[in-house]
Amino acid sequence: xxxxxxxxEFYILLSLAIQSRHGYEIMKQVEQDSGRKVLLGPGTLYGxxxxxxxxxxxEEVAGDNPRRKYYTLTEKGRKSFSAELNRYNEAVELAKxxxxxxxxxxxxxxx
Amino acid sequence: MHKLLIHISxxxxxxxxxxxxxxxxxxxxxxxxxxFSETLKDAYAHHGEPGxxxxxxxxxxxxxxxxxxxxxxxxxxxxxxxxxxxxSIVRVAAVTGAILLIPIIGMQVSSEWNWNLFxxxxxxxxxxxxxxxxxxxxxxxxxxxxxxxxIAIIVLACLxxxxxxxxxxxxxxxx
Numbered sequence: 001x002x003x004x005x006x007x008x009e010f011y012i013l014l015s016l017a018i019q020s021r022h023g024y025e026i027m028k029q030v031e032q033d034s035g036r037k038v039l040l041g042p043g044t045l046y047g048x049x050x051x052x053x054x055x056x057x058x059e060e061v062a063g064d065n066p067r068r069k070y071y072t073l074t075e076k077g078r079k080s081f082s083a084e085l086n087r088y089n090e091a092v093e094l095a096k097x098x099x100x101x102x103x104x105x106x107x108x109x110x111x
Numbered sequence: 112m113h114k115l116l117i118h119i120s121x122x123x124x125x126x127x128x129x130x131x132x133x134x135x136x137x138x139x140x141x142x143x144x145x146x147f148s149e150t151l152k153d154a155y156a157h158h159g160e161p162g163x164x165x166x167x168x169x170x171x172x173x174x175x176x177x178x179x180x181x182x183x184x185x186x187x188x189x190x191x192x193x194x195x196x197x198x199s200i201v202r203v204a205a206v207t208g209a210i211l212l213i214p215i216i217g218m219q220v221s222s223e224w225n226w227n228l229f230x231x232x233x234x235x236x237x238x239x240x241x242x243x244x245x246x247x248x249x250x251x252x253x254x255x256x257x258x259x260x261x262i263a264i265i266v267l268a269c270l271x272x273x274x275x276x277x278x279x280x281x282x283x284x285x286x
Contacts, residue, residue, distance in 0.1 A: 023142045024149045041170050042143040042150075043177025050135065069142055 005084055008048045011038050013057065013073065013081040020061050020072035023049070052077070116163055117151050124170070130178055132185040175205040199250070203242035210238050233276065241269040 005013070008030070015021060015029035026049075027040050040048075049071060052058045057077035063070030073081065095101060124147045128140050147170065154162030179201045211231060217224035226234075244265045252258040 024146045027146060027150070039169060041173025041177070042146040043170075043173040045146065046135075046139040046143055047177050047180055050139070068145070 005080070006048070007038060008040055008044055009052060009057075010081075010084060012040075012045075012048055012052065013077060013084075016058060016071060016073050016077075017081060020063060020070045022063060022065070022068035022070050024068075026071070057081075113155055113160065113163075116160070117148070117155065120151055120163065120167065121148050127174055132181055134185065135181050171209060172205060175208050176201050179204055199246040200243075203239055203246055206242055207235055207238045211235055234273075237269060237272060237276075241265060 011030040011034055012026055014033055015026050021029065023042075023045055027045055030038050030040055049058070053060070053071075055076075056074055057080055058071045059074050061070050061072045100106075121144065125144060128136060128143060131140070147166075150166050150170075151163060154166045156162075158165070180197075183197075183201075211234065214224060214226050214231070214234070218226060245262050248258055248261045248265065252261055
């Protein structure tokens with residue numbers, strides 16, 4: 001559905017999939033979900049947020065702290081993120097069927 | 112002491128934010144300041160002063176890259192710059208800018224460092240050219256081994272040209 005999701009955008013959508021968050025919460029969640037492989041600075045974070053607001057993948061909502069801007073997934077964002085996850089899932093299933101994890105020596109991912 | 116460092120950092124970042132396009136600033140300036148400030152406090156709480164330094168290193172590259180992207184997007188009327196090629200160019204430009212900051216700062220603190228406009232242009236072109244070739248190799252050369260060899264050759268060639276221009280090794284181009 002959306003082939004242009006960057007790594008940061010994917011993780012931001014992932015962090016918003018369960019609940020709405022403000023920028024700093026998104027940043028910390030991305031850091032945790034990616035095992036500290038994706039460390040977003042404020043510039044990259046809000047650059048991605050701006051693009052995703054413009055593409056209507058996320059929207060601003062009211063949150064607990066009125067001084068912060070909270071974001072949540074839109075219906076389009078939810079569909080886009082689901083499609084992306086499905087693609088990953090299909091790729092993993094295919095790799096499992098072909099026994100690629102063992103073949104490539106990726107022991108950790110052997111099911 | 113750390114409170115002062117955090118306060119100075121916040122003020123410095125606030126100043127840097129002025130260089131973003133007006134529309135972008137209106138929308139995100141307050142949030143970016145908040146995120147930066149919380150990141151600083153968190154880094155200090157976990158790692159002390161080295162933590163602050165590490166935040167600054169990350170934020171410097173992040174800010175230069177994002178400044179380029181936001182200004183180009185603004186010029187193009189909001190066209191998405193999130194493509195591989197554009198990001199590569201912006202990354203190379205950001206690193207070039209960051210490297211050129213070294214002599215700029217050096218000239219402020221030492222009279223030994225005396226670069227003229229030509230030096231900056233040559234150094235900028237050399238770094239940008241090298242960076243572009245490395246990015247090209249990263250994206251076009253599939254084999255990891257071959258890619259590493261090519262990148263090593265590019266870096267060595269860059270260092271050789273730099274040394275040749277600076278002091279002259281086989282030629283008298285050096286100053």
